[in-house]
Amino acid sequence: MTLLAKLRRDWLFNVRGDVLAGIVVALALIPEAIGFSVIAGVDPRVGLYASFSIAVIIAFTGGRPGMISAATAAIALLVGDLVRDHGVEYLFAATVLMGVLQIGAGLAKLGGLMRYVSRSVITGFVNALAILIFMAQLPELIGMGWQTYAMVAAGLGVIYLFPRLTRAIPSPLVAIVLLSGVAIYMGLDVRRVGDLGELPTSIPFFHFPQVPLTLETLQIIFPYAATMAVVGLLESLLTATIIDDLTDTGSDKNRECRGQGIANFATGFLGGMGGCAMIGQSVINVKSGGRGRLSALVAGSFLLFLIVVLGPWVAQIPMAALVAVMIMVSIGTFNWGSIRNLRSHPWSSSVVMVATVVVVVATHDLARGVLVGVLLSGIFFARKVARIVAVQSALSPDGRTRTYDVEGQIFFASADTFAAAFDFKEVIENVVINVSQAHFWDISAVGALDRAVLKFRREGTTVEVVGLNAASATLVDRFGEHDKDGAEIQLGAH
Structure with a gap:
């Protein structure tokens, strides 16, 4: 394949759809990146810079076009103790090491291990993520005024009804722009993006982690980096499998491992935290028309443009608009057919799916849920073959x-x-x-x-x-x- 043909296949076959989808994703990334920064105990700029860096780099290095990677809750939940006990510089160092480990996993072709994850586990993973995405919106709904509920309902109405008029513009983007205009014009008393934290006003720059280059430092960061690498790859490879199904296309899982590693390695030197693929934003991207590498590049680039150049305007976006988009993602992500199939599918498959959902939702740990599902699948398979x-x-x-x-x-x-x-x-x-x-x-x-x-x-x-x-x-x-x-x-x- 010639260079021009490869360029067209990966970047230029869906320019309009990728650009519009990337804009929607960029808007949805802002509150999540800030929220994940809070979970990790770091300044909001750490999560925002990470989301920009990872999204842009993975556009070039990843193995799954159309998938969005950025700072994630799965990684943020792992690093709180490291930041609290040793400081943010150790987080940057751990992120660099995380990238090295993931590159090694890609070179060792560990992406092929995804063939051992059963369909029941993937379905459970998807359903659990849908539930967690919805649960993550509850703090923005519980105890809020009627204006918030009205805006969420209006946002959902626009998202689901606007495509009946035209699909030329992604309905989530229309909902965000329309509700932002109404909130600003009417001065509604609703939570805004700016209420989550101060947005940075400068672009990220090269920053070598200020930690001692000693064996003691390695002993401190290695357990965190190894866990981050495993969880990040697990979530990324599962998300890639889901996007494969949604788009009816294949992907290079080993290249995705290497790409995630390169993105995290670079992000550690740009003052960002570790990240991985995001199921919610990836589904938003696909459902908004994103298919190629350009969508991830636009999402990351436009995110930086929004926070650095249009920060004061972005801060005025009502959280209700973004909540509506994420509820749409939750509804669209959940495999509703899996509920109907509980009776018709083999009982062992149903047990694996339900167990994966229960463990992920109960622990908010994707790795534990998938591990339980894989172990149960293995036990049931061994039991069946033994007969x-x-x-x-x-x-x-x-x-x-x-x-x-x-x-x-x-x-x-x-x-x-x-x-x-x-x-x-x-x-x-x-x-x-x-x-x-x-x-x-x-x-x-x-x-x-x-x-x-x-x-x-x-x-x-x-x-x-x-x-x-x-x-x-x-x-x-x-x-x-x-x-x-x-x-x-x-x-x-x-």
């Missing part, structure tokens, strides 16, 4: 040899079923264990084969194991005991 083990036996015409034909996957969960299939009390001269239709996966499986062979020998029976495939034979050769002193082993079909 698919069949052992049939047949006695030779002369009554001297019994052949056991084994089919299925023999591993830790099915080893006991395999061992229980043999009749060790039968008085027989020879036993043939034919495993040409089976596969031995681990030392538990080898141990079960050992026990079967040795029990037969104790009864005076000669044992022959036949049909081991090459991989199984290698495992048995290395860890098995029964073939060391007399049992005959044969490769291939019996």
Whole structure:
């Protein structure tokens, strides 16, 4: 592919849609970046600079066009103790190290691990995020005056009804501009963006973290950086998978790992905190027409323009307008079909999905929820595969040899079923264990084969194991005991 063709594919195929979507995302990023700064215990400019830096850099380095990355709550929740105990400079250093670890994960091709996350876990992750996004808006609704509720309702009305008139302009952008104009013109007593914190008035500049370059510093920041890197990649890769589905396009997960690392590495030197992909803003971007890399570049660039040049105007945006946009995102993100499918889908899939939702919502920790979902998926899968083990036996015409034909996957969960299939009390001269239709996966499986062979020998029976495939034979050769002193082993079909 020529350079011009690649440029068109990634940047220029959807210019109008990407620019308008990026503007909407930039407006939605401001209150979130400020809020995440508060969670982390740092100045608002730290979150805002991070959102600008990460969004712009990931536009060039990321592996998922159309996805928005910036400062996030998932990372902000992890660094509060570090900032409180050691100061913001250690946060910058941890962000740099986070980037290095993520680049390493990309080079090691760890993005491929996403294939082990089941659809049920992803659905649970999406539903939990939708709930958390909605819950995050409640502080802006509870205890507020009627003007706030009226503006949120009006904003939702514009968002859902305006597309019936035209889709040329994203309805969330129309809602934000319209409600801001009404609030400013009428002087309504509602919370504004400026009430969250002071907006910076200058662009970020290179800043080397002012920390001692010692082993002690590394010991302080490494646990935080490692956790930030893992959580950031987990959320980014899951979000990339969701955007893959929404846009019906693929993405390079390993490049996304490297891109996230490069963005965080640079952000640490620009006075920003760590970040990752944002499901809410990514959905806003896609639903507003954003598809290419240009949308993330516009979002980050326009965010900096808004806070540095148009700061006084941005401060007047009513929070109710942004709440309406985020409620729309929450409604659009939630997989409503998953509720209907609870009865029709296998019970194990439904349990995994619900468990993921419950843990994420209860702990506000995406990593814990996904970990629980993955573990449950693994347990249910192992349980299901363990059942698919069949052992049939047949006695030779002369009554001297019994052949056991084994089919299925023999591993830790099915080893006991395999061992229980043999009749060790039968008085027989020879036993043939034919495993040409089976596969031995681990030392538990080898141990079960050992026990079967040795029990037969104790009864005076000669044992022959036949049909081991090459991989199984290698495992048995290395860890098995029964073939060391007399049992005959044969490769291939019996």
